[in-house]
Amino acid sequence: xxxxxxxxxxxxxxxxxxxxxxxxxxxxxxxxxxxxxxxxxxxxxxxxxxxxxxxxxxxxxxxxxxxxxxxxxxxxxxxxxxxxxxxxxxxxxxxxxxxxxxxxxxxxxxxxxxxxxxxxxxxxxxxxxxxxxxxxxxxxxxxxxxxxxxxxxxxxxxxxxxxxxxxxxxxxxxxxxxxxxxxxxxxxxxxxxxxxxxxxxxxxxxxxxxxxxxxxxxxxxxxxxxxxxxxxxxxxxxxxxxxxxxxxxxxxxxxxxxxxxxxxxxxxxxxxxxxxxxxxxxxxxxxxxxxxxxxxxxxxxxxxxxxxxxxxxxxxxxxxxxxxxxxxxxxxxxxxxxxxxxxxxxxxxxxxxxxxxxxxxxxxxxxxxxxxxxxxxxxxxxxxxxxxxxxxxxxxxxxxxxxxxxxxxxxxxxxxxxxxxxxxxxxxxxxxxxxxxxxxxxxxxxxxxxxxxxxxxxxxxx
Amino acid sequence: xxxxxxxxxxxxxxxxxxxxxxxxxxxxxxxxxxxxxxxxxxxxxxxxxxxxxxxxxxxxxxxxxxxxxxxxxxxxxxxxxxxxxxxxxxxxxxxxxxxxxxxxxxxxxxxxxxxxxxxxxxxxxxxxxxxxxxxxxxxxxxxxxxxxxxxxxxxxxxxxxxxxxxxxxxxxxxxxxxxxxxxxxxxxxxxxxxxxxxxxxxxxxxxxxxxxxxxxxxxxxxxxxxxxxxxxxxxxxxxxxxxxxxxxxxxxxxxxxxxxxxxxxxxxxxxxxxxxxxxxxxxxxxxxxxxxxxxxxxxxxxxxxxxxxxxxxxxxxxxxxxxxxxxxxxxxxxxxxxxxxxxxxxxxxxxxxxxxxxxxxxxxxxxxxxxxxxxxxxxxxxxxxxxxxxxxxxxxxxxxxxxxxxxxxxxxxxxxxxxxxxxxxxxxxxxxxxxxxxxxxxxxxxxxxxxxxxxxxxxxxx
Numbered sequence: 051x052x053x054x055x056x057x058x059x060x061x062x063x064x065x066x067x068x069x070x071x072x073x074x075x076x077x078x079x080x081x082x083x084x085x086x087x088x089x090x091x092x093x094x095x096x097x098x099x100x101x102x103x104x105x106x107x108x109x110x111x112x113x114x115x116x117x118x119x120x121x122x123x124x125x126x127x128x129x130x131x132x133x134x135x136x137x138x139x140x141x142x143x144x145x146x147x148x149x150x151x152x153x154x155x156x157x158x159x160x161x162x163x164x165x166x167x168x169x170x171x172x173x174x175x176x177x178x179x180x181x182x183x184x185x186x187x188x189x190x191x192x193x194x195x196x197x198x199x200x201x202x203x204x205x206x207x208x209x210x211x212x213x214x215x216x217x218x219x220x221x222x223x224x225x226x227x228x229x230x231x232x233x234x235x236x237x238x239x240x241x242x243x244x245x246x247x248x249x250x251x252x253x254x255x256x257x258x259x260x261x262x263x264x265x266x267x268x269x270x271x272x273x274x275x276x277x278x279x280x281x282x283x284x285x286x287x288x289x290x291x292x293x294x295x296x297x298x299x300x301x302x303x304x305x306x307x308x309x310x311x312x313x314x315x316x317x318x319x320x321x322x323x324x325x326x327x328x329x330x331x332x333x334x335x336x337x338x339x340x341x342x343x344x345x346x347x348x349x350x351x352x353x354x355x356x357x358x359x360x361x362x363x364x365x366x367x368x369x370x371x372x373x374x375x376x377x378x379x380x381x382x383x384x385x386x387x388x389x390x391x392x393x394x395x396x397x398x399x400x401x402x403x404x405x406x407x408x409x410x411x412x413x414x415x416x417x418x419x420x421x422x423x424x425x426x427x428x429x430x431x432x433x434x435x436x437x438x439x440x441x442x443x444x445x446x447x448x449x450x451x452x453x454x455x456x457x458x459x460x461x462x463x464x465x466x467x468x469x470x471x472x473x474x475x476x477x478x479x480x481x482x483x484x485x486x487x488x489x490x491x492x493x494x495x496x497x498x499x500x501x502x503x504x505x506x507x508x509x510x511x512x
Numbered sequence: 513x514x515x516x517x518x519x520x521x522x523x524x525x526x527x528x529x530x531x532x533x534x535x536x537x538x539x540x541x542x543x544x545x546x547x548x549x550x551x552x553x554x555x556x557x558x559x560x561x562x563x564x565x566x567x568x569x570x571x572x573x574x575x576x577x578x579x580x581x582x583x584x585x586x587x588x589x590x591x592x593x594x595x596x597x598x599x600x601x602x603x604x605x606x607x608x609x610x611x612x613x614x615x616x617x618x619x620x621x622x623x624x625x626x627x628x629x630x631x632x633x634x635x636x637x638x639x640x641x642x643x644x645x646x647x648x649x650x651x652x653x654x655x656x657x658x659x660x661x662x663x664x665x666x667x668x669x670x671x672x673x674x675x676x677x678x679x680x681x682x683x684x685x686x687x688x689x690x691x692x693x694x695x696x697x698x699x700x701x702x703x704x705x706x707x708x709x710x711x712x713x714x715x716x717x718x719x720x721x722x723x724x725x726x727x728x729x730x731x732x733x734x735x736x737x738x739x740x741x742x743x744x745x746x747x748x749x750x751x752x753x754x755x756x757x758x759x760x761x762x763x764x765x766x767x768x769x770x771x772x773x774x775x776x777x778x779x780x781x782x783x784x785x786x787x788x789x790x791x792x793x794x795x796x797x798x799x800x801x802x803x804x805x806x807x808x809x810x811x812x813x814x815x816x817x818x819x820x821x822x823x824x825x826x827x828x829x830x831x832x833x834x835x836x837x838x839x840x841x842x843x844x845x846x847x848x849x850x851x852x853x854x855x856x857x858x859x860x861x862x863x864x865x866x867x868x869x870x871x872x873x874x875x876x877x878x879x880x881x882x883x884x885x886x887x888x889x890x891x892x893x894x895x896x897x898x899x900x901x902x903x904x905x906x907x908x909x910x911x912x913x914x915x916x917x918x919x920x921x922x923x924x925x926x927x928x929x930x931x932x933x934x935x936x937x938x939x940x941x942x943x944x945x946x947x948x949x950x951x952x953x954x955x956x957x958x959x960x961x962x963x964x965x966x967x968x969x970x971x972x973x974x
Contacts, residue, residue: 393776419803422800
């Protein structure tokens, strides 16, 4: 995305103020920039300017600086922290939300992050270290630990007063109500707090129908629950039911978006990794495995073709030209079927009890597409054989039938494999997005060739 | 997703109460079901039970019923409304949020929706009709029109009182501040309202740095803005800057998820449509066009192969067996490259000014992968030719080189086409997800064949 007008108006003054070391002007200007707009401005600076900008921010306004650090893409913020000195990094990170600081530090090696942690404010350091104990991609890592809660004995008026005295809560959508030992017992919205008499105890109007996740809940599960119940904030409890944090909707949206990207990348046999460190060798390495699978399938197909054609060469030379179309169509039809299933499973549209129904439906689609394109190819091949004079009369019909039938069977088989494989992998608890489509295209290279030559041997030479 | 324990505990009693017409019990039970849990219970009922359940709800508790209708998948809710009588449909829809009612009605034909609209409460009917005037997939369709706003002259205390008197606002994250003629002039959070003295005018502490969208802004653009600035609610203004509605985060999440699914489906040459009316013929129809493209490419390839092999048949018979691997690898490498670009463009990681850099990077990946697999195939083909006795000495080396070089050139060309095409389509304002991957695989079928035979003619026969 190019700089829009608002961003473009800021970039040049930022550079000028940096050059002239006019820091008060610089900070005044930056205070008016929304975090969401900062990324484009940051990208417009040279590397040297980026570093000096954040050095100034770390000393003069680390809170503002931390908002910008957090809004950079994950790999961008890691890269920035690597290039800054430890002192500046510590100042910026200690002003981030603790979960954001932990997320950035987790992208560094222990050797890189330890000296920064040591320089951070002891309280922030302790919280960040506590978050880093939870396994990656769990609610524990995703949550904000400073969650605002009130005791169940408080009245509406007392709860409002408590809220007013706490100035540094990041966002407060809901008020959580806890008992003596910090067990989560209820929840109420700010609006409910305002619309009840000040002397009424919160316990009387709080909702006790709680949806919670645990610190070890997988982050995709957290996102699924938050999306399902439209929760702006999802409370996180420990194994004793004590309130330890809250996952907010903005982090949920990041997880959902990340997940969609991951699925799309995997479908093409490449990976999420490609986005994080996009060096050419790294990209080549992540893409090579699927290509190797395609290579293997193709090589086996070449052995099969060669094996058959050396014995049958004379009669089948005209037919072999149709092998690529048979393999290509099988791969395409199988991929379509696999992707419909994979996305159906991911969005919950294909449900556990309905696997067989979904499979039957897909088989119906397979049969119609196979018959349709098979017939089309019979006609096409027959015409081609006649025009070229490679076969005539009943020979031409028989050969055209072999070609069309091979296509139809390949497509049906591919569609059925494409549908069944994701369902099977899902049953086994394996994410079908990882390996379904490469497997389908590769196996169809081999199976399609075998189908073609088996039919040819049977119907023409048999 | 199977019924979880909570849902399973409800399903049987619901069926029993329906059978016995024990409606008070039924309604008591349903009042405790969360909308997010209802879908699984609904799916467990027979069609007849589904209809009678909603007939009871429409008469006895249409507000509760509307919450369940809205939580069904879009096509499910349309299907339900079609099966209910007009009177029951009108009762349920008039209790939905107006944007939800409009969304459901927009899935029906005018003949189906008009009689329902006529039976709705005149006020709701008018609002829904106003929403339906906005084009589909715009902020106007997505927004909730009843947005809570206060006049700029009010004090904090008066604003709180105004909020307390309004009981039917769906969600209120932010308070919008408007002038005499309803122009949006500021925004403040409920929390800010609570933490300022009751006598202070809202004008003095509201934020005037407003992010707004217009009624005709595309819904994907709305979602992008809301995600970028982490907005829980995005105000919608008309062409005069007057506040007309608000888009809430839950609707934004639906748009983002929908968008990801759409992209994934399109990558496989099938479509969003498949999910909405999943009949077999419909599915076959949506998938056929890409398959037809693959078919066309394959058929042209077969003509090319035939044309060459009839003149060169003797010497090239061993080599032609490697055509499928060359075409398959070209298609796979090109698809990987296209998908990395398409997703990069969709998530904003590949930026407008950096197209050439992204393209160069991809060319580097292309060169390394092409050289890698090309060398691998030279070795493989050489060994195969020697083992089979199809060629010896310098002939075998030359033929293996032709095969490996064809693979390398095909893969490089495919990667470059795969990278350039989405960038080009994006420049032209066409969504690259729609047509990039089918085009890449299809064109590689033809180009790969041509490359192979040109090299063979040149290096072996020339």
